[in-house]
Amino acid sequence: MTDSFEAKGKRKRMVEELRQKGIADEEVLRAINTVPRHLFMDPAFLSHAYVDKAFPISSGQTISQPFTVAVQTSLLKLKKRDRILEIGTGSGYQAAILAEMGAKVFTIERFREIYLKAQKLLVSLGYHIDFFYGDGYTGKPMYSPFDGIIITAAAAEIPSELLNQLKPGGRMVVPVGGAASQTMTVIEKAEDGSCKYSEHGAFAFVPMLKGTVNGK
Numbered sequence: 001m002t003d004s005f006e007a008k009g010k011r012k013r014m015v016e017e018l019r020q021k022g023i024a025d026e027e028v029l030r031a032i033n034t035v036p037r038h039l040f041m042d043p044a045f046l047s048h049a050y051v052d053k054a055f056p057i058s059s060g061q062t063i064s065q066p067f068t069v070a071v072q073t074s075l076l077k078l079k080k081r082d083r084i085l086e087i088g089t090g091s092g093y094q095a096a097i098l099a100e101m102g103a104k105v106f107t108i109e110r111f112r113e114i115y116l117k118a119q120k121l122l123v124s125l126g127y128h129i130d131f132f133y134g135d136g137y138t139g140k141p142m143y144s145p146f147d148g149i150i151i152t153a154a155a156a157e158i159p160s161e162l163l164n165q166l167k168p169g170g171r172m173v174v175p176v177g178g179a180a181s182q183t184m185t186v187i188e189k190a191e192d193g194s195c196k197y198s199e200h201g202a203f204a205f206v207p208m209l210k211g212t213v214n215g216k
């Protein structure tokens with residue numbers, strides 16, 4: 001399965017839709033126009049790959065809505081070669097967008113099966129990403145500090161261990177809240193280590209859970 005003229009056309013239209021919905025970061029739009037989202041979809045939903053919605057992948061998890069990916073990525077304000085930690089690899093789509101923008105991506109997934117699948121796909125697409133199977137709550141202290149941290153699952157509270165792994169001057173983007181709805185929250189860590197919080201609208205993610213799941 002590869003890219004096609006049809007998929008490229010649909011992708012272009014989706015990018016225009018995102019632009020109309022207020023996404024203005026040209027680098028983010030370029031990455032979304034480049035990454036073939038259909039390759040990240042469950043075969044059952046393949047024809048919906050360029051519909052701006054979240055869809056089921058496996059183990060009750062989802063591939064995020066393109067608009068949500070665009071908002072979170074824009075809020076990260078990443079620069080090329082930034083070290084970005086992602087919690088919740090899922091389909092790998094968000095990781096691909098970050099890598100496409102030139103970030104050095106570290107991504108953690110708690111479902112072994114999902115981690116293996118995303119890794120295989122992203123390697124086959126030629127992305128150089130560091131994949132980890134584990135509980136994202138603990139982050140990756142050995143690879144810290146990070147210029148940016150993006151959490152793509154709903155956190156009941158801002159995970160303090162992850163905040164410790166953020167570089168002074170860095171940004172963390174995390175949906176904070178309960179099961180029904182979360183508030184997209186940006187934490188900017190100043191050079192003196194103090195944090196500034198801002199809120200960026202309501203979203204719906206699957207929950208960020210503790211521990212790992214090995215097997216089906």
Ligand code: SAH
Binds near residue numbers: 135
């Ligand atoms: N970024 C993904 C969205 C995945 S949905 C994409 O682009 O498709 C959220 C993912 O977070 C799920 O795969 C879920 O298993 C994972 N997750 C939830 N809690 C986690 C944790 N504590 N550590 C790592 N991954 C976690």
